[in-house]
Each structure stands twice: as C-alpha cells, then as structure tokens.
Amino acid sequence: MITNSRAPYESFCWHSEIFACDSNDLQQFDELLLQEVERLGMSLRVLGHVDGHPLRLLQPPAADAQLPSVLISSGFHGEEAAGPWGVLHFMSSLTEEIFSQLNLTLLPLVNATGFSKGHRFNMYGENPNRGYLPVADPSIGPSVEGKLLLAHGQILQGASRDGILTCHEDVLLQHTYVYTFEPRQQPGAFSEGLLSALTHYLPVAEASRIDDCPVQDGIIFNHFDSSFEAWLVRNGARNGACSETPGQANFDQRILANSAVMTQFISSFVSR
Numbered sequence: 383m384i385t386n387s388r389a390p391y392e393s394f395c396w397h398s399e400i401f402a403c404d405s406n407d408l409q410q411f412d413e414l415l416l417q418e419v420e421r422l423g424m425s426l427r428v429l430g431h432v433d434g435h436p437l438r439l440l441q442p443p444a445a446d447a448q449l450p451s452v453l454i455s456s457g458f459h460g461e462e463a464a465g466p467w468g469v470l471h472f473m474s475s476l477t478e479e480i481f482s483q484l485n486l487t488l489l490p491l492v493n494a495t496g497f498s499k500g501h502r503f504n505m506y507g508e509n510p511n512r513g514y515l516p517v518a519d520p521s522i523g524p525s526v527e528g529k530l531l532l533a534h535g536q537i538l539q540g541a542s543r544d545g546i547l548t549c550h551e552d553v554l555l556q557h558t559y560v561y562t563f564e565p566r567q568q569p570g571a572f573s574e575g576l577l578s579a580l581t582h583y584l585p586v587a588e589a590s591r592i593d594d595c596p597v598q599d600g601i602i603f604n605h606f607d608s609s610f611e612a613w614l615v616r617n618g619a620r621n622g623a624c625s626e627t628p629g630q631a632n633f634d635q636r637i638l639a640n641s642a643v644m645t646q647f648i649s650s651f652v653s654r
C-alpha cells in the first residue's frame with residue numbers, strides 16, 4: 383500500500399533471469415502478456431490510455447453467473463515490478479480449464495508510466511492507489527488511472543464479487559506481509575493461506591507496526607484506507623487482500639512469491 387516515506391521518483395531496476403529482461407522492460411512485458419491473453423482465450427478490454435499506454439482489463443472468455451468471480455490486480459506502483467511479472471508467471475501456469483471453475487479477471491499493470499521508469503507514482507506524480515474512497519485529506523483525489531478504474535466501477539465490482547487480490551511490494555523491506563479482509567473478527571483460512579504462500583519464498587515480517595498499521599504475524603487485518611482494494615471490499619467484495627513482497631529480496635524470488643500468492647488466492651475459491 384502506501385506511505386509518504388517512499389520517494390515517488392526514485393528509480394528502481396532489477397534483472398529477471400526467469401524472463402531474461404529488466405524489471406522495467408515494458409515492451410517485453412506487453413509482448414508476453416498479449417501471448418498469454420491469446421493462449422488462454424481471455425477477452426481484452428482497454429479501460430483507457432495514459433500517455434498512449436493502454437490500461438488493460440483481462441476478462442474471462444465467457445462469464446458464468448454460477449461461478450465465483452475474483453479479480454487479481456497489480457502494478458499500481460511503478461517500482462513494485464514483481465507484481466506485474468508475477469501476473470505473467472501466474473498466467474503461464476494456467477490453462478483454459480480455470481474458466482470452468484471461476485470467473486477470473488486480471489488487471490495486470492495499472493501504472494505503465496511508472497513501471498517503465500521504475501518509479502512509484504505515475505508520470506504526473508500521482509499515486510494510483512489512492513483516492514478511491516473519501517479520506518480526511520480531500521487533496522488526495524484519484525490519479526488518472528484511478529479515474530479510469532472508478533469510471534468502470536460496476537465492471538470491477540462485479541469481477542471482484544467473491545474476492546479481490548492486489549499485489550504490491552515494499553521496496554524498503556526485506557520481509558513479506560499481507561493486508562487481508564474477511565467478514566469475521568480474526569484472520570481465517572483465507573488470510574493464513576495467502577501468508578503461507580508468500581512465506582514459502584520470503585521471510586515474514588516480525589514488526590508489530592508497518593505504515594502505522596498493527597501487524598500480527600505478518601497480517602494486517604481489515605484495515606480500511608482509500609486504496610483500490612479497500613474500495614472494492616467496501617463495495618461488496620467478500621474477501622480481499624493486498625500482498626507485499628520485499629524490494630530488498632531477490633527479484634525472481636519476488637516474482638515466484640507473487641505468482642504463488644495468486645495461485646493460492648484462486649485456490650481458496652475453487653476448493654469451496
């Protein structure tokens with residue numbers, strides 16, 4: 383999620399052995415993404431453009447109202463590159479069979495202008511993960527990406543009816559943690575499963591507070607701010623999560639952890 387302590391224009395770049403390119407290689411990312419969209423028969427919907435870059439929503443080939451509907455999103459913050467690459471890795475593990483089990487929608491890369499430069503905010507200096515819900519500070523409105531997503535609110539709310547997962551990173555940290563939302567008092571199997579997918583690859587945060595939020599064993603539970611995920615949970619998503627992988631860890635390990643948390647997320651809906 384967010385803090386003000388992370389520099390909006392500090393540039394980060396890592397090399398991926400898995401994808402044989404740098405973390406900010408938008409051209410390679412786009413090519414591989416379109417190949418996966420084609421292979422899986424997903425339907426590509428462009429929600430708008432930012433500086434010529436399409437904001438893409440990948441929808442299931444044919445939605446079935448009887449199946450759970452879940453949304454996975456990533457790439458809100460440009461320097462948190464293992465999320466979008468994790469989406470690609472996750473997609474490459476799927477077959478079309480998945481769409482007979484759930485309505486899976488993907489928002490693979492929200493902030494392309496930040497991603498290509500390896501910096502947090504978009505090219506206008508806006509934070510693409512803020513302003514979805516009113517907050518105390520009215521100066522924090524939605525970014526250009528946020529406005530496009532809000533304009534498609536109904537589609538996104540339908541796509542995330544059963545669950546929303548958003549994948550972030552924390553460049554300052556060496557440990558992983560997860561924000562989760564469940565309609566209960568304490569974290570349940572949904573939260574524990576996601577955390578355990580992450581900690582298979584990365585050490586868990588032992589801190590008791592991160593970004594001013596209380597953390598219990600790597601989980602920040604039912605914390606509402608003006609983020610994309612909090613907005614969707616407020617609007618009816620039954621379960622929600624925001625994973626955080628550490629920017630100080632090996633880049634490919636972070637990609638694998640992101641892919642694993644996405645796999646765990648969907649498995650918590652198909653096994654029900």
Ligand code: NI
Nearest residue numbers: 383459550551
């Ligand atoms: Ni973030």
